[in-house]
Amino acid sequence: MTDTKIFSVTGSNLFGQWFSWFENKCIFPKFETICVDSENNLKFDINRAKLIVTSWSYNIFQVDEVFYFSGAWFGKDNQLRELPMFEEFLQSYRESKVLVTGNDYMIILIEVEKRTVCFFNFETKTFETVNFTERPVIENAKKPRTSDDIMKVVATNNIFIYLTSEGNVYTGQLPSYVDTEHCFGKVCDIVCGYEHYMLLTDKGRVYTWGNGRRLQLGHGDLTNLELPTEVEALAGIKIVKIRAGGWHSLALSDCGDLYLWGWNDTGQLGMENKGGQEKKGLKNYTLPTLVDVYDENDQLVDLCVKDIACGTRHTALLLEDNTVWTSGCNKYGQLGLPPERHEKIESFKKVFYDEGITNISCGPWSTVVELQLQK
Secondary structure, eight states, X not given: OOEEEEEEEEEEOTTSTTOOTTTTOSEEEEEEEOOOOSOOOSOOOGGGOEEEEEOSSEEEEEETTEEEEEEEETTEEEEEEEOOOOGGGHHHHHTTOEEEEEOSSEEEEEETTTTEEEEEETTTTXXXXXXXXXXXXXXXXXXXXXXXXXXXXXXXXXXXXXXXXXXXXXXXTTTEEEOOTTSSSOEEEEEEXXXXXXXXXXXXXXXXXXXXXXXXXXXXXXXXXXXXXXXXXXTTSOEEEEEEOXXXXXXXXXXXXXXXXXXXXXXXXXXXXXXXOOOOOOOOEEEXXXXXXXXXXXXXXXXXXXXXXXXXXXXXXXXXXXEEEEEEEOTTSTTSXXXXXXXXXXXXXEEEEOTTEEEEEEETTEEEEEEEEEO
């Protein structure tokens, strides 16, 4: 018996990043299983692929040690090709020592051991390489320096954040070291929105910084912060997962409770329906707020949240019964509902179920469910 991975996707396919080229489907208004069109001359097997990046106009997948690009490539849609590799990265690429991410303007390649970052600019079609020049100060000079490989990189259009194996954090296109000595525990995860950063430590503490004008930092005000600052409202709760939307933030506790805060202009926080309370319009949230999920009969759903994801202005939850719930903007069908009937949803609604779901993720305007099927 073998396991087969499939992707089920709802939302934008404007550039053919999710294939269906012959059918010319620009939008998936409900979850659909992704199949690669027959004219695939590459050794690309979607059932063995790992989804690395979901951007506005393209996706990046990895199959074995090879990265593949799907979507818009230099003004031409419906493309599937092996990702070009900068010559100096080829050996590391073959040894699987390269990380890949990207945004609307560039693809970013990171040589994890040499700590070199290469930016491939879509407009100029050129490579630019920078190195991590800053390192944290080691208090004990006699302590041997361990390797500090780059473990993760996240990028939106104007924000870049990197995490190393030693828990060090860097930000910026030209990586600049961020002081996290005051953080309680070792940094184990990083995410970012369009104007803000979040980090999580192995002690379950959450820190945010950046632009706070849309309440996305969770400190109860609109203040901008230059350094990671603990979200005090979560200080007594062990958080195990964080996510950042365009201007909203999510934190999942070890008990399966979900906290959201920030901008709620299209209902992306999913808090409009409070179990029969009178509707009073959408509200932004300055502090992390526990989310309750209600069914179609307005009854509280007493299930733990298992996984979380968010796009620019929408949020998706996976509950412990393997149901997927979404809320927020539905302009491209990213909630799994027909956009002509549902412009937005202001509280979480059940939209999908499959017993084989392993995780969920979101692009800016799409929602992706990964399923494991047994044969």
